[in-house]
Amino acid sequence: MADIIATLQKERDGLSRSEQRIADIVFEEKQFAVNASIIELAARADVSPPTVTRFCRRLGCNSFSEFKVRLAQSAFIGTRYLEPEIKVSSTQEVIDTVMGRAQSTLHVLHENVDAQSVEQIADQILKAKMVYAFGSGGNSSLFAHEVQNRLFRLGVRVTASEDHSMQLMTASTLGEDDMVIGLSISGRNREMARALEVAAGYGAATASITKGKSIVAQASELSLAVDLPEGTDVLRPSSARYAFLAAIDMIAFLVAIRRKDSAIEPLRRIKRQLVTYRDEDDTQVLGD
Amino acid sequence: MADIIATLQKERDGLSRSEQRIADIVFEEKQFAVNASIIELAARADVSPPTVTRFCRRLGCNSFSEFKVRLAQSAFIGTRYLEPEIKVSSTQEVIDTVMGRAQSTLHVLHENVDAQSVEQIADQILKAKMVYAFGSGGNSSLFAHEVQNRLFRLGVRVTASEDHSMQLMTASTLGEDDMVIGLSISGRNREMARALEVAAGYGAATASITKGKSIVAQASELSLAVDLPEGTDVLRPSSARYAFLAAIDMIAFLVAIRRKDSAIEPLRRIKRQLVTYRDEDDTQVLGD
DNA sequence: ACAGCGATGTAAATTATTTTCTTATAGATT
DNA sequence: AATCTATAAGAAAATAATTTACATCGCTGT
Numbered sequence: 001m002a003d004i005i006a007t008l009q010k011e012r013d014g015l016s017r018s019e020q021r022i023a024d025i026v027f028e029e030k031q032f033a034v035n036a037s038i039i040e041l042a043a044r045a046d047v048s049p050p051t052v053t054r055f056c057r058r059l060g061c062n063s064f065s066e067f068k069v070r071l072a073q074s075a076f077i078g079t080r081y082l083e084p085e086i087k088v089s090s091t092q093e094v095i096d097t098v099m100g101r102a103q104s105t106l107h108v109l110h111e112n113v114d115a116q117s118v119e120q121i122a123d124q125i126l127k128a129k130m131v132y133a134f135g136s137g138g139n140s141s142l143f144a145h146e147v148q149n150r151l152f153r154l155g156v157r158v159t160a161s162e163d164h165s166m167q168l169m170t171a172s173t174l175g176e177d178d179m180v181i182g183l184s185i186s187g188r189n190r191e192m193a194r195a196l197e198v199a200a201g202y203g204a205a206t207a208s209i210t211k212g213k214s215i216v217a218q219a220s221e222l223s224l225a226v227d228l229p230e231g232t233d234v235l236r237p238s239s240a241r242y243a244f245l246a247a248i249d250m251i252a253f254l255v256a257i258r259r260k261d262s263a264i265e266p267l268r269r270i271k272r273q274l275v276t277y278r279d280e281d282d283t284q285v286l287g288d
Numbered sequence: 289m290a291d292i293i294a295t296l297q298k299e300r301d302g303l304s305r306s307e308q309r310i311a312d313i314v315f316e317e318k319q320f321a322v323n324a325s326i327i328e329l330a331a332r333a334d335v336s337p338p339t340v341t342r343f344c345r346r347l348g349c350n351s352f353s354e355f356k357v358r359l360a361q362s363a364f365i366g367t368r369y370l371e372p373e374i375k376v377s378s379t380q381e382v383i384d385t386v387m388g389r390a391q392s393t394l395h396v397l398h399e400n401v402d403a404q405s406v407e408q409i410a411d412q413i414l415k416a417k418m419v420y421a422f423g424s425g426g427n428s429s430l431f432a433h434e435v436q437n438r439l440f441r442l443g444v445r446v447t448a449s450e451d452h453s454m455q456l457m458t459a460s461t462l463g464e465d466d467m468v469i470g471l472s473i474s475g476r477n478r479e480m481a482r483a484l485e486v487a488a489g490y491g492a493a494t495a496s497i498t499k500g501k502s503i504v505a506q507a508s509e510l511s512l513a514v515d516l517p518e519g520t521d522v523l524r525p526s527s528a529r530y531a532f533l534a535a536i537d538m539i540a541f542l543v544a545i546r547r548k549d550s551a552i553e554p555l556r557r558i559k560r561q562l563v564t565y566r567d568e569d570d571t572q573v574l575g576d
Numbered sequence: 577a578c579a580g581c582g583a584t585g586t587a588a589a590t591t592a593t594t595t596t597c598t599t600a601t602a603g604a605t606t
Numbered sequence: 607a608a609t610c611t612a613t614a615a616g617a618a619a620a621t622a623a624t625t626t627a628c629a630t631c632g633c634t635g636t
Contacts (some may be wrong), residue, residue, distance in 0.1 A: 016613080016614060016615085017614085017615095018614075018615065019614095032356055034361075035357060036353065037353075037591085037592065037593090038592065038593060038594095039591090039592070047616090048615065048616050048617080049592085049593070049594085049616095050593090050594070050595080050615075050616070050617090051614085051615060051616080053595090054591095054614090054615085055593060057562060063593080064552065064592090064593065064594090064596085065325075065353070065356075065592095065593085065623095066323070068353075068356075068357065068360075069322055069323060069356065069357075069360045072356075072357045072360035072361050073360050073361070091403045091404075091406055091407045091410075091542060092403050094406070094538055094541050094542045094545065095398070095401055095403055095406060095538050096398075097540045097541070098534055098537045098541055099394060099397070099398040099534060102394050102530070102533075102534050102537070103391060103394055103395075106390050106391055107391075109387070110383070110384075110387040111332070113383055115379045115380050115383060116379075118379055118382070118383065122379075123618075138437035138440075138441075139437065141439065142430060142433060142434060145430060145433075146430060149426035149430065152426075153426075178589070186482045213581085239537075241533060242390070242533060242534075244402060245390075245529060245530065245533065246386055246387060246390050246530075249386045249390070249527075250382055250383050250386045253382050253385070253386055254379060254382045257382065304582085304583060304584085305583085305584095306583075306584065307583095325622085325623065325624090326623070326624060326625095327622090327623070329626085334585080335585090336584065336585050336586080337584090337585095337623085337624070337625085338584080338585070338624090338626080339583085339585080340624095341624070341625060341626090342583090342584090351624080351625085352623090352624065352625090353592095353623095353624085382606060458634070577636100578622080578635105578636090579634105579635095579636085580629105580633105580634090580635090580636105581632105581633090581634085581635105582632095582633085582634105583630105583631085583632085583633095584629100584630085584631075584632100585625080585629085585631090586627105586628085586629080586630095587626105587627090587628090587629100588619085588625105588626085588627080588628095589624100589625080589626070590623100590624080590625070591622100591623080591624070591625080592621100592622080592623065593620100593621080593622070593623080593626080594612080594619100594620080594621070594622085595618100595619080595620070595621080596617100596618090596619075596620085596624085597616105597618085597619095598615100598616085598617080598618095599614100599615085599617095600613105600614085600615080600616090600630105601612100601613085601614075601615095602609105602611100602612090602613085602614095603611090603612090603613100604609100604610080604611075604612095605608100605609085605610070605611095606607100606608085606609080606610090
């Protein structure tokens with residue numbers, strides 16, 4: 001089930017004049033469109049109701065009401081979260097804004113993520129004898145540790161490094177059984193790109209999770225593109241971290257499934273260890 | 289505009305027998321309810337169409353179609369993400385599942401987060417001369433570093449510790465100007481609770497972001513409850529981390545706003561540093 | 577037992593939506 | 607330039623959905 005707003009944007013130019021008028025009304029006044037009857041919407045766009053029906057069909061809906069439901073679903077993210085910059089002051093507004101950014105970031109990732117890249121990286125992790133996760137800077141180093149945190153539970157030999165020099169030195173010791181994963185939000189980390197190239201030079205597999213077409217992406221064989229628009233407000237925390245977390249999640253989950261049998265044992269051991277150590281309650285999820 | 293699903297849950301017991309049947313159908317089969325006509329829905333619930341209309345009115349909607357729109361909006365997360373456990377195998381299913389878990393986790397947090405707690409913790413951070421973020425274990429130590437990563441940019445003096453002994457020792461050196469924030473998904477980290485109590489004993493302010501009513505929550509003066517249902521599948525990564533990230537986000541964002549003037553300068557400096565150091569492009573977001 | 581009230585269904589009325597058919601219009605062809 | 611064709615779009619009719627008005631049922635309290 002595709003996002004109707006996205007479909008609308010993509011198809012707009014292929015629509016007839018009247019239909020474009022409807023499209024524009026829908027796009028600019030989602031709130032109105034979602035609540036209007038076909039007659040009201042037709043009147044607003046200055047067309048007849050049948051034209052609206054045809055418009056809905058062209059967008060892949062069987063009926064106007066199906067269109068409205070789809071619009072309401074898409075517009076949920078839209079109306080609730082993709083609002084333009086609003087002046088934020090009350091605590092509730094802060095909460096709504098933060099949640100909105102997080103949700104819409106995830107939504108954008110979901111729409112754009114390339115399944116094949118996820119799969120290729122997961123497959124390579126399964127093949128490698130050792131995985132090195134590289135990331136620098138407040139956020140990306142976090143991601144490197146997240147990769148380590150997620151993979152070690154699955155019995156993958158993995159380590160994380162957040163230090164440029166260390167990354168470069170490590171890269172030069174690698175061989176064919178090794179794999180490097182570079183993590184960078186901006187993709188402009190030259191040192192990381194260099195480390196990836198060095199590792200590749202020695203035969204190691206290289207992958208990255210970063211901005212598409214960036215130098216880090218170009219420096220690695222496999223790359224999962226995470227392209228997100230970032231706002232300009234300097235106070236705004238980068239919501240990209242949700243997307244990166246999700247990207248790592250996907251890869252780790254896939255790795256877990258692919259090596260299900262061999263992964264369950266390490267997980268069980270970690271869990272037993274934690275439970276015994278901390279308390280008798282066995283309901284706890286792996287790791288705090 | 290309140291969430292219709294939440295309203296439904298709250299009001300359910302005040303509804304008549306027939307209306308409860310409708311409520312149950314709606315709740316259990318959102319997907320169906322969103323697409324059904326009033327006649328179909330009435331038939332499924334074994335009631336007459338007017339009863340459905342009355343049901344909608346009671347929930348604060350003027351018409352069935354308004355109800356459906358509201359349901360579609362609320363149920364967007366629901367229909368798309370809160371689906372029961374599905375057998376996951378293809379890469380696309382993995383992606384959908386991961387995104388679904390992330391989205392619904394954030395949704396649950398958004399519905400339940402206590403604004404007052406967020407505010408109290410932010411205020412306390414603003415008052416403190418130094419902040420110590422404590423977290424242990426793969427996930428929670430990540431959160432502690434995230435707190436550090438977020439707050440230092442705002443000019444807050446902050447450090448993170450993931451080591452129990454270190455936490456305990458640190459706690460015993462604190463005083464009235466200090467603040468400790470404990471982060472724990474399960475809330476069952478006894479050492480952390482102990483460290484918080486020790487810090488409080490020496491006059492430091494204590495806060496936690498953890499499961500409500502847990503020992504860690506009880507050991508701290510201020511606590512932001514993050515209560516999330518966790519699945520039972522051991523292979524499943526804990527989606528709680530999205531919620532924790534968001535919780536930290538909220539607090540940091542609020543801190544940023546409250547000390548706007550003094551926060552912008554450190555951010556600008558960090559940014560200039562990064563930009564100069566890495567390349568000429570100034571569009572980059574703070575920190576990789 | 578029965579008055580009164582809320583809950584529910586039936587059928588009619590209303591309203592919304594879609595289908596069918598017709599007309600208009602832009603571009604293509606001679 | 608005349609005419610043809612295909613597409614677009616509206617009018618009116620048909621259908622379907624929804625709501626209203628009203629009748630009935632069944633429970634509760636006297």
